Amino acid sequence: MTIPAAELLDWYARSGRDLPWRDPALSAWQILVSEFMLQQTPVARVLPVWTSWVARWPTPSATAAASAADAVRAWGKLGYPRRATRLHACARVIADEHADVVPRDVDTLLTLPGVGAYTARAVACFAYGQPVPVVDTNVRRVVARAVRGVAEAGSPAAVRDHAEVAALLPDDARAPRFSAALMELGATVCTARGPRCAVCPLSRCAWRERGYPAAATPPRRAQRYAGTDRQVRGRLLDVLRASASPVRQHDLDLAWPDDEVQRNRALSSLLRDGLVQRTGDGRFALPGEG
DNA sequence: CTCCAGCGGC
DNA sequence: GCCGCAGGAG
Numbered sequence: 001m002t003i004p005a006a007e008l009l010d011w012y013a014r015s016g017r018d019l020p021w022r023d024p025a026l027s028a029w030q031i032l033v034s035e036f037m038l039q040q041t042p043v044a045r046v047l048p049v050w051t052s053w054v055a056r057w058p059t060p061s062a063t064a065a066a067s068a069a070d071a072v073r074a075w076g077k078l079g080y081p082r083r084a085t086r087l088h089a090c091a092r093v094i095a096d097e098h099a100d101v102v103p104r105d106v107d108t109l110l111t112l113p114g115v116g117a118y119t120a121r122a123v124a125c126f127a128y129g130q131p132v133p134v135v136d137t138n139v140r141r142v143v144a145r146a147v148r149g150v151a152e153a154g155s156p157a158a159v160r161d162h163a164e165v166a167a168l169l170p171d172d173a174r175a176p177r178f179s180a181a182l183m184e185l186g187a188t189v190c191t192a193r194g195p196r197c198a199v200c201p202l203s204r205c206a207w208r209e210r211g212y213p214a215a216a217t218p219p220r221r222a223q224r225y226a227g228t229d230r231q232v233r234g235r236l237l238d239v240l241r242a243s244a245s246p247v248r249q250h251d252l253d254l255a256w257p258d259d260e261v262q263r264n265r266a267l268s269s270l271l272r273d274g275l276v277q278r279t280g281d282g283r284f285a286l287p288g289e290g
Numbered sequence: 291c292t293c294c295a296g297c298g299g300c
Numbered sequence: 301g302c303c304g305c306a307g308g309a310g
Contacts, residue, residue, distance in 0.1 A: 038306040045297070046306090079295030079305095086308080116308045136306045156307095183306060192304060193300080222302055225295070234295055273294090 001147050001206040005170040005178055011201030012181035017188070019043065020051065021126075022180065028102035028127035029094075030054045035119045035126075036087045041078055043187070049076050061100045063091035069286035072275065073241050081237060082273055085287065086114030104128050117158050131175035133165035138186025139179070143168070145190060149206030151215040232256045232266035233275075240276060246283035 016022075021034035033054055037046040053074055057063040063071070068088045075084035090113045094102055102123065103109050109120035117135070124130045140153035140161055147164070165182075169175045189196050197208060207213070225231055235255040239247055256263045267284075270276040277287050 035306070040294090040305055040307055041296085042298080042305050077296060079297080080307085082294070083308085114308065118307060122306070134306085137304085138306065180306095187306075222304085223293090224302095225297095226301095228293095228295095230293075230295055237295090269294090 001149070001204060003143075003146055003168050003182075003202065005174060007201060007203060008181045008185065009174060009177055012177065012184055015188075015201075016181065016184050017043070020047070026127075027058070028123060029058070029060055031127040032090075032102055032119075032123050033087065035122045036083050036090075036114060037078060039083060039119070040080060045078060049074070049078055057091075059100060060091040060094035060098075060102070063088060064095040067286075067288035068274075069289040072237070072286050081275055083114060085274055089113040090115065102127065104130075106130075106132060117162075125176045125179055129173065129176055131169050131171060133162045133169060134179040134183070135161045135165050136183060136186075138183045138190075139165060141192060142182055142186045142190045145195075145207035146202055146205045149210045149213070151207065151213060152217075154217065229262065229266045229269065232259075232262055233270055236263075236266060236270060237275065240284065240286050246279045246281075246285040246289075248283055252284060 020026075021031055034046065034050050037050050037053075056074065057066060066088070068085050071084045071088040072081055075081055078084075093112055094100060098108075103112070104124065106120045106124050109115050109123055110117070112120075115123075121132045121134045122136075124132050125134050135158070137153075140156075143161070143164055144150050144153040147168070153161075165179075168178075168182075170178055185201075189200050197205075197212075200208075232255075236252055239251055239255045243251075252267065253260075253263065256266070267276065271278065274287055276284055279285055
């Protein structure tokens, strides 16, 4: 089964959200920033952070001129703050090695910090109009259902997914809009839980025609958060983000007072990840300040 | 495969 | 309370 481009594109033109990073006048850098922020993060939470970020740092070199600490602060509480340091590192590489121009081809994009299989193709497609398959979690789910007739995409199989989506892509200038529409359908209609099949624009869907078979494999165990090292890292970063100057060990201890072993483990991992640095006098700060 | 933040929705 | 989110790296 396939997905008729006209059907999907008509629905997208009518019902797609008007998201700012879909403005065709945007620079490749502004689109790249949106893709970093959208990694594992819902659109609604990215909107305000992206808007202020690209206004403050409109080019890679402008971003590179700031400190990594400023990048981490501007990242706010989007989550996965290593993305902020990777985006900052990515800006430096583009400014220093690519004449401040975001690379066009997928292989070069893949060499950039924080740019993986999804982001490289998203930039090549949405910023430069190339008809490469853009495969995120939404696309994998939509294709699994509409084309293959199964409830879930299963374990990531990048090569197979890319070939499958490439076969669906219209081979013309509609390709970027087709990919954006696939993602939009997965985000707003063909959702992981509670898909709204009654309003689906696709006239044919293998999953529906097979009677909505349940997933074959049991769902993966949910990620815990409360009590994990990730929560402790978040607390420690809260302290550092809030302080304009380096903080003492004692100030970090107060952020997670009851488990010294876990606190030290979290702090060590932050130092290892480059999200925190030790100053000359033994205090702690965000990277690139103090 | 595991870790990585944070939050809104059910 | 748990689920899932425009993923990437080790």
